Amino acid sequence: MILANPGLPGLQMTLLLPMAISLIYLSKLKLTISFLINFTCLLVIYFMSEASRADMTPYEYFAYLFIIVAGYIVYLAVIERGAEVLSTLRQAAEKEEDLLIQNRVMERLSKTDALTGLYNHKTFQNTLDTFVQRADQSAMQLQLAVLDIDNFKSINDNFGHSAGDSVLKHVVKVILEKSASNDVVARYGGEEFAIVFTEKNFDQALASLEEMRRAIAELRHPEIGGGTVTISAGLQNYYGSLSKSEFFKKADTYLYDAKNNGKNQVQHSRSYNYFV
Template sequence: MVAAELWLRYSKFSPKLGVVTCGFLVSYLMYFVIEPYVDGAQMTLMMPIMIALIYFDRKLLTIMGLFRVVFYAGVYFGLERRLLHKPLLEFLMVECVFIIFVGMALAVIIRAREARLNLERLTKEGQDLMVERAISDKLLKTDALTGLYNHKTFHEYLDSLLEQCESNNLNLQLALFDIDNFKKVNDTYGHWVGDLVLKGVADKVGGMIGLNDFAARYGGEEFAVIFTDKSYSEAYEAVEELRINIARIEHLHAGNKPITVSIGICDYQLGDGKELLFRKTDNALYAAKERGKNTVVNAFENDGDEIASYG
């Protein structure tokens, strides 16, 4: 035990090799102590093989098995046959038991490794399937060009938020963005430049909104943003900042000319419903276009749909 403790503490060799070696020594000590009094004491010699099996080390098990067969042969012919006069048949039977046990132990290790590999394969397949589903789900929910949510996902999310607004009196503002003179950009520089402009505007919108806000490509050159954790004045300031930053984007392929957006924004009033919210916001966007573009217009309800400039 002292030797084993010193081995485990100070040896640079593998700890399991130390355990197996100590098991080998202990097994032979036990064997020589009980052999004169108990038949079949040779079974104690299988201890290191069993320890190697516990570690599931195929190489160590094979080495210990071969060493056990050879070493016991030396013990038999050097001691047992001369001193105890044990028959050769008993020696052969013990050796056969050793060999069979080693073979069975190797089979256990092989089957365990096969089971582990199958489990790893199934786990990897499950992970790959989860990744594929996540990618597929993202593709179904996002716009391929801009990376923002698509029209369908936007309406699903808005419906859910409006339900929460009605039940929990949450703040919600809807803003609609439209790129000014986008048709002229396509006609002048080509649709591929138009796609670059769309992506640049979308990147700016996606990068400037809050974590609890929701941005989508509503259609064509139109974008929508839902604000859920801001007051009305904060939402207005956010879209005004977006308008200014979008106008500062450098579009190298579009003659380096500024690309601007017109924005309509509306604060949701309880009981309005989705249709009225959209009508107000769309009217505000239309007013922004009529007022010279590159501006933000705020809509509110007052004796019918009335459009007024905010701030």
Template sequence: MGFDLLQLVNLPRWNRKLLLGYWSIILFSIITTSVYNLVVLLRHDNQFAPLFTLNTLWMCLAMLCIEALHYWMNRSNDYIIIIGGAVISYGMVNSFPNVTALLTILYVPILISIFYFQIRKVIFSYIISLACLYSLFFFNLCYHSKYTVYDLIAMTLVLTIGGAAALAIMSRGSELMGHLRSSIASGQDLLIKNIIMDKLAKTDALTELYNHMAFHEYLDKLIEQGEKYNLSFQLALLDIDHFKKVNDTYGHRAGDVVLKAVAQTIKDMVSLNDFPARYGGEEFAIIFTDMELEKALYNLENIRKRIEEQHHEELKGQAVTISIGVHDYKKGCTKECLFSGADLALYEAKRNGRNRTVVHHTTKKQ
């Protein structure tokens, strides 16, 4: 049970901080002993405490082993860190047996295990803390008058209560994480649904291009930006030639296939900065941005030629062509003027034989 905290924090970095904390405890004990000796010296007392005892040496050697295991073993690093806490706790109590309050340091492994939010590690830390307590008592503390069997029982109860509290924290943490996961999942589902709904609202179902409504929303914003920052862009209207004849001769299903093929060609041949849309029926629209008129015309001609070269099985191998009208937007041009110019150019392309590109006020075939 429990949740995987590895997904939330960088545990290797925190394990390293814990190991540094263990070394700091050893250093702190040496500094404390030094301060004690200084006080003794100032009082002209001869009861000095040794700075480096056998217990201190054993703690340092044990920590070096912990460091080595932490370096070479990846899968059990967390347990090694917990054992390191037990080693420090054991060594500190063993070094200063006369300080009865120091017994509470045996709770350190349990505190450390809470950090990992895994029940099995809390149980492991509780067992190892009890083992340290009973080992200390029977091999050292029982020979000191300050300790009795009642202290052993009391400390056992303290560790047991601490372990139970840690397990309760785990349970509550798991419950909270369950609610958090549920909330995140619900939020993600809602976000995905909103994205899908937004896409459906702005996309033509047949061609998967932007629809008429999305096209006008984008164009309105673009004209607003054009007026404010003096930007230019090109509006192109594309119409499939003799499309009614295609539907009448081969059926509407064949017509739909042709519409999808033309739309796919347009989609494949425009850049990410351009805005292709199905304007209605067999008519498409493209807004070209970030380019000059000559570049837009070059792209449109490539689209026109590519469509002309495609043969459709639904039309018994025949191809379709498109006529294109283009209007280059400049500051001061209204939306109505822009469409009117593109429409007139498209009409000119149709009148002059279709399958061509015409720019507003220009009748030259591109």
């Protein structure tokens, strides 16, 4: 275009456009290559085209060269500044991501029990409240089980709290393995656990709970000399207008019935509008 219009002043400035386009990539290498090519083209145009030399004074020629060099310096400064801005934004994004991860970790820690990784007492109460409200409004099937490891105090007394912690972890592992993905398992306190069964009828929840009880009773614990532990549990089916506190109290009452009737068993009731 420049060679075809040698008499058109200022057309050489179009050589700045490829350099300007390289700013999109914020790449010094691309800008430098573009500058060298454009600078070379300007030299070629002047020395290889008689028409260009005839219509261009030496002052104009050197002015064009100077503008090309000045444009390169300005664009280079723009790229460096853009790189600084991107670096700042990247660091800010990384800090925000780190903060988000920390917040998620803290949120998880605030919701879970440190030893077992299960939901803690507070989270269980909030979750149970939500499920009870939903069940009351939509008549969804809901069961609550309260479990307790039998004679757990004797384990701590005879083998130490470290052995007791290991036994707790083993028991929790079995409970989680026998629970469905939509069940909510929480450590209610000490050696006591709570399970909210959802999307099950009463028989299915009872079968799942019995399977846990049997698997735990068969599990050997090397921390206590290869001995076994058992659990007692109470299971309550939800029915309309039953409050959260009453719901839990009934399941807890059945737990104590299981304890008083010999332990290693599940006590429950099929009354109160039992869902088939």
